Amino acid sequence: MVPVATTRVRPGHGLFAGLVWTLIRTDFKTRYHGTIGGFVWALLKPLTMFLVLLAVFSYVFANDAQYKLDLIIGLFLYEFFQEATKAGLLSIRAKGYLLTKARFPSWIVVVTSASNAVITLVLFSLVLVVFLTLTGRAPSAAAIALYAVYQVLFLAIVAGFSLAASVLFMRYRDLNQVWEVVTHAGFFVAPIIYPLGILPERLHAYLYAWPPTPIILFSRSVLIDGRVPSPLAHLLLFAEAAVVLGVGALVYRARAPRVAEEL
Amino acid sequence: MRPIVIEAAGVSKSFTIPSVRRDTVREHALDFFRPRPQEKLRVLESVSFELRQGESLGLMGRNGSGKSTLLKIVSGIYPADSGRVDVHAAVTPILELGVGWNPDLDAIDNIELLGTVMGLTLKELRAATREILEFAELEKFARLELRHYSSGMAARLAYAVAFRAVRDVLILDEVFAVGDAGFKERCQEKYRDLHRAGHSMLLVSHEPRTIAAFCDRALLLERGRIVLVGPADAVADRYVELLTEDVAASAR
Numbered sequence: 091m092v093p094v095a096t097t098r099v100r101p102g103h104g105l106f107a108g109l110v111w112t113l114i115r116t117d118f119k120t121r122y123h124g125t126i127g128g129f130v131w132a133l134l135k136p137l138t139m140f141l142v143l144l145a146v147f148s149y150v151f152a153n154d155a156q157y158k159l160d161l162i163i164g165l166f167l168y169e170f171f172q173e174a175t176k177a178g179l180l181s182i183r184a185k186g187y188l189l190t191k192a193r194f195p196s197w198i199v200v201v202t203s204a205s206n207a208v209i210t211l212v213l214f215s216l217v218l219v220v221f222l223t224l225t226g227r228a229p230s231a232a233a234i235a236l237y238a239v240y241q242v243l244f245l246a247i248v249a250g251f252s253l254a255a256s257v258l259f260m261r262y263r264d265l266n267q268v269w270e271v272v273t274h275a276g277f278f279v280a281p282i283i284y285p286l287g288i289l290p291e292r293l294h295a296y297l298y299a300w301p302p303t304p305i306i307l308f309s310r311s312v313l314i315d316g317r318v319p320s321p322l323a324h325l326l327l328f329a330e331a332a333v334v335l336g337v338g339a340l341v342y343r344a345r346a347p348r349v350a351e352e353l
Numbered sequence: 354m355r356p357i358v359i360e361a362a363g364v365s366k367s368f369t370i371p372s373v374r375r376d377t378v379r380e381h382a383l384d385f386f387r388p389r390p391q392e393k394l395r396v397l398e399s400v401s402f403e404l405r406q407g408e409s410l411g412l413m414g415r416n417g418s419g420k421s422t423l424l425k426i427v428s429g430i431y432p433a434d435s436g437r438v439d440v441h442a443a444v445t446p447i448l449e450l451g452v453g454w455n456p457d458l459d460a461i462d463n464i465e466l467l468g469t470v471m472g473l474t475l476k477e478l479r480a481a482t483r484e485i486l487e488f489a490e491l492e493k494f495a496r497l498e499l500r501h502y503s504s505g506m507a508a509r510l511a512y513a514v515a516f517r518a519v520r521d522v523l524i525l526d527e528v529f530a531v532g533d534a535g536f537k538e539r540c541q542e543k544y545r546d547l548h549r550a551g552h553s554m555l556l557v558s559h560e561p562r563t564i565a566a567f568c569d570r571a572l573l574l575e576r577g578r579i580v581l582v583g584p585a586d587a588v589a590d591r592y593v594e595l596l597t598e599d600v601a602a603s604a605r
Contacts, residue, residue: 108478109469116466120457187453188470192446193429264377347432350425351368 106198113185113202121206136166136214140221159314164282164306166214171248171302172273174207178252179259179266186353196346200256201249211241222313233312240308243331247301250331250338257345260352280306301330357441358522358553359404359427364436366397366422366577396422397577399436404522406442409554411564411571411585413592415599418574420557424448424524427555442553443520445471447512454507456500460491463499464514471518481517488539489513509536516543522553541567561589 122131140162147158181203182189182196189196215237222229229237259265280302286294297303304327311317370392397419404410414420425431427438428446454463464485468478486492489509499507509532525544532540544567548554558564564571564585571588573581573595581591 106469108465108473108475111475112462112465112469116455116458116462119462120455187455188466190425190430190449191453191467192470192472193444194470194472262376262378262381264379268378350430 106194109194110198110202113199114205117202117205118209132209133213136210137217139166140214140217144221156314160285160310161283163218163310163313164280166211166218167244167306167309168277168280168282168302170207170211170214171244173210174204174245174248175251175255175269175273176266177203177207178248179255179269181252182256182260182349183353186350189350190353196349197253197342200252200342203252203256204245204248207248208245215241218313227314229313229316233316233318236312236318237309240305240312240327243327244301244305246331247305247334250335253335253338254341257342257349260349261345276300276302279303282306298326299330301334304330355406355408357403358406359441359444359555360437360439361403361423361427362401362437362439364397364400364423364426364433364438365395366419366426366431366434367393367395370394395577397426397433400574400577400579401436402572402579402582404553404555406553407548407551408570409548409556409568411568411588412555412557412574413559413561413564413571413588414574415595419577420574421448421526423574424526424555424557428524440522442522443472444522444524445515445519446524447515448524448526454499454502454511457498459496459498460486460502460510461495463510467511467514468518471515472520473518485510485513485517488516488543490536505532508532512540516540516547519547519552522555523547524555526557527559561593564592565589 118132122129143162143165144158147161151158151161178200181200184203185196185199188194188199219229219234255265255269279297279300281289281297286297286303286307289297304323308319308323308327311319400419400423402410412420412423422431424446425448426433427440428444428448429440430446430448455466458466461482464482465475465478468481469475473481482495483492486495489506489512491506491510491513494502494506502510512532544554548567554568556564556568568585570583571585572579573588573591575595581588
């Protein structure tokens with residue numbers, strides 16, 4: 091008979107709500123150096139970036155108002171994707187000092203690692219909606235709600251990737267280099283600086299498989315054009331998010347128990 | 354007889370030796386068709402023991418005998434390769450506490466990180482922050498970032514948090530090896546208090562006097578196997594004999 095290895099621990103640790111909050115709070119504090127004006131800097135970053143890009147693009151693409159907004163949304167959403175996946179990939183290594191101290195679910199440090207990127211994304215979204223409202227193109231409440239749904243799906247995709255990448259990174263120590271190259275190349279796969287229409291239709295399906303593509307296109311569509319993508323398109327996006335999250339969770343579940351040994 | 358709180362049965366554990374490991378995507382891609390030598394280091398072999406409610410159990414053994422690995426398995430940090438560990442109570446491990454802080458954060462933030470990981474709520478922690486800093490004698494450095502701490506200060510802080518976080522069972526690795534005489538004295542006092550209050554303890558030490566003084570019973574690990582179980586002073590004596598044999602062997 092093959093002996094089964096188990097460590098059964100009676101639950102008694104609650105839901106780790108305090109840990110989640112402390113991780114988010116200290117990540118934020120570390121990022122902004124614990125300055126009193128920390129939150130001001132966090133707010134200023136997306137605001138100033140938005141204004142700088144807007145000013146530059148207004149000058150460069152003076153006769154195409156639509157394109158400059160599309161570009162800004164694409165750039166911000168892609169930066170969120172890059173920042174959050176990078177933090178997620180590094181999360182278990184970065185928080186290893188906690189994982190060797192006590193038994194707690196390590197996915198907590200993976201999922202909370204995106205918090206700084208999420209804060210920036212939320213602030214950017216606020217700036218964008220305020221700007222659209224001030225310039226007379228206020229998006230409807232339904233459009234804003236759909237945009238929020240897309241970002242939640244985006245977050246699910248980031249979480250799925252991070253769950254898999256954070257445990258694989260412990261085994262493959264150059265995975266962060268590989269991912270950096272992939273995201274740089276992926277910037278041009280997603281239709282950020284060019285319109286999707288310039289590529290032949292048969293390639294579109296492949297482009298949509300790269301998660302930032304549908305998120306960016308759908309977000310632009312509801313906020314700028316006021317057009318809602320088809321139910322089928324939504325279904326495919328949901329399916330894509332579910333697959334990425336599901337596969338990520340499976341990879342994580344297979345490798346996470348031994349992660350502390352590789353720290 | 355008092356109830357069992359931790360029961361280990363036939364626990365074995367091996368590690369793959371790093372020299373034959375492939376650590377990067379590049380190595381895996383290049384060496385895909387080359388056979389991969391498997392070299393394993395057996396750290397624990399069929400270890401079985403039990404810890405009863407309120408008991409203080411010592412664990413002795415030379416460097417590399419598997420003590421720390423066993424503590425990590427019992428704490429649930431490492432999985433065992435085979436065998437079974439049943440834990441019927443909440444365990445607070447105090448392992449490798451000198452290392453592992455976020456150097457960019459001050460003592461209070463680090464207390465909250467380590468404390469919540471150990472299962473305390475923020476409310477409990479905030480109420481205890483003062484007491485923790487006092488125990489570690491670090492009240493004056495509460496807002497100092499950990500990067501500026503000496504290793505002794507950092508270790509004192511860790512013990513102070515962990516002693517506050519103790520639930521039912523306390524697992525300690527080399528606890529009394531930290532700090533000056535005064536701090537050691539306070540740690541030992543705390544240990545006796547917890548023991549008196551009915552907590553179960555699993556204590557690793559290289560110091561025979563510590564094991565004899567603080568434990569009821571002890572285990573001796575040798576090359577990953579338990580070679581002796583018995584009263585703490587008898588195990589401590591046997592451990593000293595083992596070391597003496599080593600010295601004699603190397604002198605020959």
